[in-house]
Amino acid sequence: MLNDALNYARRGHPVFPCGIDKKPLVQNGFHAATTDEEQIRSWWEKWPNASIGIPTGPDIDAFVLDIDLPDGPNSLATLEAKHGPLPSTLEQTTGSGGCQLFFKWPKAGPGVRNSVGKLGLGLDIRGAGGYVIVPPSGHPSGGHYTWKKGHVRQRGVNSGVLEVALGQAALGGIWAGCASFGWVLSSAMASTCM
Structure with missing residues (x-):
C-alpha cells in the first residue's frame, strides 16, 4: 500500500x-x-x-458524488431521467460495490460542500472538508476499491444533475453549462495507481 x-x-x-x-x-x-x-x-x-x-475539495481540485448501494443507483437514475445524464468522468468502484464519480472543482461559485442524502437516498457529496478512500484500499465488506476499467463513464455531457447537486437552480444560473468548467478530473488523477 x-x-x-x-x-x-x-x-x-x-x-x-x-x-x-x-x-x-x-x-x-x-x-x-x-x-x-x-x-x-x-x-x-x-x-x-x-x-x-x-x-476532496480545492486541495485535489475535485469533488465526489458517492453512489451507495442499494438505493443510490435508483436515485441517480431518477435524477438523470429528470435532468439528463451526468458528464463522463473518472469513476471508482467502492469496496462495497457502490461507485464514486470524481468531478473537477468549480472555479466559480461558492464551491461544493459535503452532503448526505440531499440529492436522493444513497447519494452523498464529498466536497470541501471531506475525503474519500482510493484504490487499492480495502473495505470493511472484504472488497477493495478499484478504478473502473477505462476510468471514464461514457455518458452524455448534460449538466442537469450537477446543477441540482451544486444548487444551480437556487443560484440563478451562475454555473450555466457544467461542461464549460471542464468537469473531467485531471489526467494526473486518472493515471494514478492503475
Whole structure:
C-alpha cells in the first residue's frame, strides 16, 4: 500500500492513512494529508495495510458524488431521467460495490460542500472538508476499491444533475453549462495507481 500512497503523492495528491473502517489513523484526519514522502513512509511503516485517504475539495481540485448501494443507483437514475445524464468522468468502484464519480472543482461559485442524502437516498457529496478512500484500499465488506476499467463513464455531457447537486437552480444560473468548467478530473488523477 505504501507504493500506491507514494504514487498518488508524486502526482500531487495529498494522502493520509485510514483504517479498514475508513476512519483516519492520524491526528487531524484529512487535514494531515500530505505529499511529503518521508511522512508517508513513516505512516505506512507504522500501518502497512492502511487504506489511502485523499481529501476532496480545492486541495485535489475535485469533488465526489458517492453512489451507495442499494438505493443510490435508483436515485441517480431518477435524477438523470429528470435532468439528463451526468458528464463522463473518472469513476471508482467502492469496496462495497457502490461507485464514486470524481468531478473537477468549480472555479466559480461558492464551491461544493459535503452532503448526505440531499440529492436522493444513497447519494452523498464529498466536497470541501471531506475525503474519500482510493484504490487499492480495502473495505470493511472484504472488497477493495478499484478504478473502473477505462476510468471514464461514457455518458452524455448534460449538466442537469450537477446543477441540482451544486444548487444551480437556487443560484440563478451562475454555473450555466457544467461542461464549460471542464468537469473531467485531471489526467494526473486518472493515471494514478492503475
